[in-house]
Amino acid sequence: MKHSGTADLPLHYGKVPAWLYERMSALGKSIVEVILMDYGQDEVLRRLADPFWFQSFGAVLGMDWHSSGITTSVMGALKRAINPCADAFGLYICGGKGKFSKDTPQELLYLADKTGLDGNSLVRTSKLVAKVDNTAIQDGYQLYLHNFIVAKNGHWAVVQQGMHDHDGTARRYHWHSEKIRSFIEEPHTGIKGCSQGIILNLTASAAAPNRTGIMTLVNASSDVFVDFKRLLMPSHHDVRASDVDLKRLGAMLYVARENQPKNFEDLLLLKGMGPRTLQSLALVSEVIHGAPARFNDPARFSFAHGGKDGHPFPVPLDIYDQSIQILQKGIEKSKLGNSDKLKSMNKLHRIIREAEGDFTPQFDIQQVIEEERRNSWKYNGRTVFGRAKPPKADETGKQLSLF
Known part of the structure; x- marks a missing residue:
């Protein structure tokens, strides 16, 4: 089986507080709207079908960067933000979690x-x-979101997600019509979840003889090689140096904090x-304009x-609100x-990408995190x-310097 993405997704319960959910809807809508304006509807679908981008998108919205909750909450x-604008956006989101997933057929017919x-x-x-991921692939996960x-x-x-009853993990499945040549042979753009060892997967190429007598959904066989990636999401909550690309993170911090480009007056002069x-904004701009290869470390986007x-x-609410307002x-x-x-x-995205070329990481990521936490109260954290x-009074610290 060729995976475009597999990852450990610790299963998190609980509701997203209203103060965050409202902002997630506003910023998510703005990000999608800019992608639509610059790249079109198919690019939005392509991004949502990419498990790496999706995880990075959820992190930049302030969700727990590694958890299963990113899927349901995002x-x-x-859906809440985009569907009222469906006519203008040319996009519509059906289904949801639990009982809402069963509404999908009626929503599609409407x-x-x-x-x-x-x-x-x-x-x-x-x-x-849904049948393929719940029945043709028997990996111990029961779908609860579609x-x-x-x-x-x-x-x-x-985008659909299943829960494993025994080990406290979730697995997210991504599909995209652009990639489909057969529903029963290597159909996914990505599968995210932790390895469960040997599983029954009737969508694997090697299972073609088995499918002949079991499934007759589609007659065409797939001759398309789907580039599956593998993303392992750790169980630890804290963000560590091993979770991020330090060169990319460091170059972004350098440009934003220490070497704000002089030819960037229009944005810098904005109020606040x-x-x-x-x-x-640097990380938001990367979610909008970044190439697929730049989303291999979703944890980095939690620094937005x-x-x-x-x-x-x-979550620095004042900064979050400024990001939404500027967009x-x-x-x-x-x-x-x-x-x-x-x-x-x-x-901004291009400037930071160029700065990465000559940047050598010389900073302690924990120092960055500690500084953010010390200053969090200033931004209504x-x-x-x-x-x-x-x-x-005795918890003072020096200002971070990357050099």
């Missing part, structure tokens, strides 16, 4: 009635991908813009807005014919456990 926030798409075909596809994302051109992506906001569990640091203003002005602010986001408090 898709719930996106969408088809509005758009003229083939509703019966979409419903059949939705049922097939989201079907459709574009107005009929292309689609699926400072090194810390620039740091968050922290995590609700306090790892790597509390939304850029989108509004772009619709009026002035795309300079959105172009600045792309420019918050976790599910409460608000960040100012450090005590």
